[in-house]
Amino acid sequence: MTSNANAAWLARAREVLVGGVNSPVRAFGGVGGDPILMVRGRGSRMWDVDGREYIDYIGSWGPLILGHGDPEARAALIAAAEAGTSFGATSPLEIEMAEMVRSFFPGCERVRMVNSGTEATMSAIRLARGFTGRDRVLKFEGCYHGHGDPFLVKAGSGLATLGISDSRGVPAATAAATLVAPFNALEAVETIFARHGSEIAGVIVEPVAGNMGTVAPEPGFLEGLRRLCTAHGALLIFDEVMTGFRVAPGGAQERFGVTPDLTTLGKIIGGGLPVGAYGGRREIMDQVSPSGPVYQAGTLSGNPLAMATGLATLRRLREPGFYERLEAVSARLARGLLRAAADLGVPAVLNRVGSMMTLFFTGEPVRDFASAKRSDTARFAAFFHGLLRRGVHLPPSQFEALFVSAAHSEADIEATIAAARGALGDLRQSG
Ligand SMILES: *Cc1c(COP(=O)(O)O)cnc(C)c1O
Numbered sequence: 001m002t003s004n005a006n007a008a009w010l011a012r013a014r015e016v017l018v019g020g021v022n023s024p025v026r027a028f029g030g031v032g033g034d035p036i037l038m039v040r041g042r043g044s045r046m047w048d049v050d051g052r053e054y055i056d057y058i059g060s061w062g063p064l065i066l067g068h069g070d071p072e073a074r075a076a077l078i079a080a081a082e083a084g085t086s087f088g089a090t091s092p093l094e095i096e097m098a099e100m101v102r103s104f105f106p107g108c109e110r111v112r113m114v115n116s117g118t119e120a121t122m123s124a125i126r127l128a129r130g131f132t133g134r135d136r137v138l139k140f141e142g143c144y145h146g147h148g149d150p151f152l153v154k155a156g157s158g159l160a161t162l163g164i165s166d167s168r169g170v171p172a173a174t175a176a177a178t179l180v181a182p183f184n185a186l187e188a189v190e191t192i193f194a195r196h197g198s199e200i201a202g203v204i205v206e207p208v209a210g211n212m213g214t215v216a217p218e219p220g221f222l223e224g225l226r227r228l229c230t231a232h233g234a235l236l237i238f239d240e241v242m243t244g245f246r247v248a249p250g251g252a253q254e255r256f257g258v259t260p261d262l263t264t265l266g267k268i269i270g271g272g273l274p275v276g277a278y279g280g281r282r283e284i285m286d287q288v289s290p291s292g293p294v295y296q297a298g299t300l301s302g303n304p305l306a307m308a309t310g311l312a313t314l315r316r317l318r319e320p321g322f323y324e325r326l327e328a329v330s331a332r333l334a335r336g337l338l339r340a341a342a343d344l345g346v347p348a349v350l351n352r353v354g355s356m357m358t359l360f361f362t363g364e365p366v367r368d369f370a371s372a373k374r375s376d377t378a379r380f381a382a383f384f385h386g387l388l389r390r391g392v393h394l395p396p397s398q399f400e401a402l403f404v405s406a407a408h409s410e411a412d413i414e415a416t417i418a419a420a421r422g423a424l425g426d427l428r429q430s431g
Helices: 005-016 070-084 094-104 117-132 172-178 186-199 221-232 251-256 304-317 323-343 369-373 377-389 410-429
Strands: 038-042 045-048 053-056 112-113 138-141 178-182 200-205 237-239 261-268 276-280 347-351 356-360
Touching: 053 410, 070 138, 070 304, 094 112, 094 172, 094 276, 094 304, 112 117, 117 138, 117 200, 117 237, 117 261, 117 276, 172 323, 178 186, 186 200, 186 221, 200 221, 221 237, 237 251, 251 261, 304 323, 323 347, 323 356, 323 410, 377 410
Parallel strands: 138 178, 138 200, 200 237, 237 261
Antiparallel strands: 038 045, 045 053, 112 276, 261 276, 347 356
16 A cells, blocks of 8 residues: 555554554454554545545444434534533433434333443343343354453353353453353254253343344244243343344334343444443333442433434434335345356355345355354455455455445445455456
């Protein structure tokens, strides 16, 4: 790359920021090469420190369903900033937000706002433990629920093996309380419940997995989790931080018709500002302080900037035809990418649920973390850089979803498909 400003900024970043970034995936570890620093976004586009323009499919990792700088969200943010950035007292915006969440997610009878998706999932797990009086949590291999201690665990050596942490610094006892099953493997979950059912406080799942790349739940999987949780008195927690307002207005629970006991939200709900939320049935949520004995608090929780931007964003989603158009544009991109791979003889699988999708470089279906990991990540890296050179910025990892926003035009999609043909052609030439 012939960039000047980018190299200079990166050198400074690597001096003062850990690994040059504030969140690991931004470091391009999954694709190699130098990350590109961004200074501006508008609509479907963003611009780097050297003035180069990209069609953006990172979408800030999910929040930007309207694209960058939506006029209404911007106006709401500016108005909120002028009125006061934080009061340390309840503002009407928080009440409107909770009502708004409930209108999208009827299962969220009561809502608590927090400041990130991580905070939402940590709080939901504490609540599940407090409500049930049990300690164990079941999660799925390849599902990401933020960086809370109980979630940094993948599968051990066998089905009902107790968890071992992926991260240093997690107490062994915390990791051991986490049970892990493969995604889409209902029999494995049944086996774990048969053995540990009376110890499990909750099952937490990305109802559409996005953090191993996009993987849809197979028919019966979410329904089976619902049945097992109910039968064993465990809470079912849908982590809809990514899927909420994304795969349907009311998230995966609306799309697949399965209602969890607790829902965690983030990303789109803040319209690009730092925010998260959790909600659920009244008698469960009322266990949270100050109504109940499960403590959870936050200095900036429900802050007016995030509430106003989030509300303006969510209102846009209610516009007639919003999701239909997003679906049509996303389907067009998916078809174009698959056809390009087929024409150029590159084995690939495209998993898509609504406006989130992943092109996996593998010849076999991807239905869980093990099959996702059999993808050719070197090929993905070459594809990624081929697109980047052509002005298209994918998320820099094979194991991430790309996001289409309402700001992506059909022309953007056609330009992206043309760029993908070029990048796939390069792949073939280099073997
Ligand atoms: C992004 C994400 C989180 C973490 O949210 P942060 O705001 O990054 O803390 C949790 N769960 C899922 C499913 C996510 O995609």
